[in-house]
Amino acid sequence: MSEPNAASAEQKHDVFQAISDPTRRSVLRLLGDRELPLNAISSHFPMTRPAVSKHLRILAEAGLVKERKVGRETRYRLDADPLRELKNWLAFYERFWENKLDALKRYVETDD
Amino acid sequence: MTDTTQDKLPDIRQTQLFDASIDKVWKAVATAEGISVWFMPNDFQPIVGHEFHLDAGPYGKSPCKVTEIDPPNRLSFNWGNDWFVTFELVDKGGRTEFTLIHGGWSAEGATEYGEPHEVVRDRMNGGWVGIVAKLGEYVRA
Numbered sequence: 001m002s003e004p005n006a007a008s009a010e011q012k013h014d015v016f017q018a019i020s021d022p023t024r025r026s027v028l029r030l031l032g033d034r035e036l037p038l039n040a041i042s043s044h045f046p047m048t049r050p051a052v053s054k055h056l057r058i059l060a061e062a063g064l065v066k067e068r069k070v071g072r073e074t075r076y077r078l079d080a081d082p083l084r085e086l087k088n089w090l091a092f093y094e095r096f097w098e099n100k101l102d103a104l105k106r107y108v109e110t111d112d
Numbered sequence: 113m114t115d116t117t118q119d120k121l122p123d124i125r126q127t128q129l130f131d132a133s134i135d136k137v138w139k140a141v142a143t144a145e146g147i148s149v150w151f152m153p154n155d156f157q158p159i160v161g162h163e164f165h166l167d168a169g170p171y172g173k174s175p176c177k178v179t180e181i182d183p184p185n186r187l188s189f190n191w192g193n194d195w196f197v198t199f200e201l202v203d204k205g206g207r208t209e210f211t212l213i214h215g216g217w218s219a220e221g222a223t224e225y226g227e228p229h230e231v232v233r234d235r236m237n238g239g240w241v242g243i244v245a246k247l248g249e250y251v252r253a
Contacts, residue, residue: 090217093124097212101128103150104210108132108140 015082018062023047024055028064028078035077037070123215130208134201137208138184141199158187166191191216 019025023045030036030044042052056076059065063082067074130137140146144156144164153167158181165173179196180188188198200211 090124093214094126097124097126097214100151101126101210101212104137104140105128105130107146107150108130108137108208 013058013061015062015064018059018064019083021055021058023052024059027052027055027059031065031076031078035075037073037075041076122217123213124217125211125213127209127211129204130210132208133206134184134203134208137201137210141201141210142181142183142187156189158183164189 019028026044027041030041038049038053038056041056042049045052056065056067060067060076064079065076066079067076069075140150142156142158144154147154147156151166154176155164156162156176156178157164158178160178160181162178164176164178166176167173174192176192177190178188179190180186180198185201186198188196190196195214195216198211198213198215200213202209202211
């Protein structure tokens, strides 16, 4: 059911949805240090080009992938900025636990 | 776990060394009384399968379930629909190395329960803001 479809073009995907899929995470790693056309990207995955293209669209909706036309070819590259949203979110819980663990430390290190 | 494990985001993992015996730390993290001092009010019991609640005050009670108890080294529980929390204790010659693992950061997990991940995230964020603020007051008091 999670297979992307035509309707998903209107329904924006956020960063969390975008990176929840292992294939899409692999695509991001692949684009980590270079710009690639669809052909080159899909050659790394055991799925059809349209399927890879849909994953790219979800990544683009989340702002993680930018595309540009070079002649007749569309090339894709990584834009890591939106990952900051994710980092901020996780950082929030990191702080939460730091506070809790500090409270636990004080509690257990207090003499009875 | 199922094969959805690979869809999950990395766990939060924090380790601290406590200048306290492992038995003392175990009592602090594996009893309702201990957990309420440093974490949240609760009706926890150290029994696998025990269902309990963590009370986040105005933000409501989260249903939890104990999934693992291995005194005095390891304790796990499910927290709400998506999360799990594990406490790991290692005796370091009278001191105790304590590791907290908070996992289940999955968008897939949310859709599984029919609620958009975004909604869960926003609600939880609201909850945490309150809890952290409360903790700040408690610490300063």
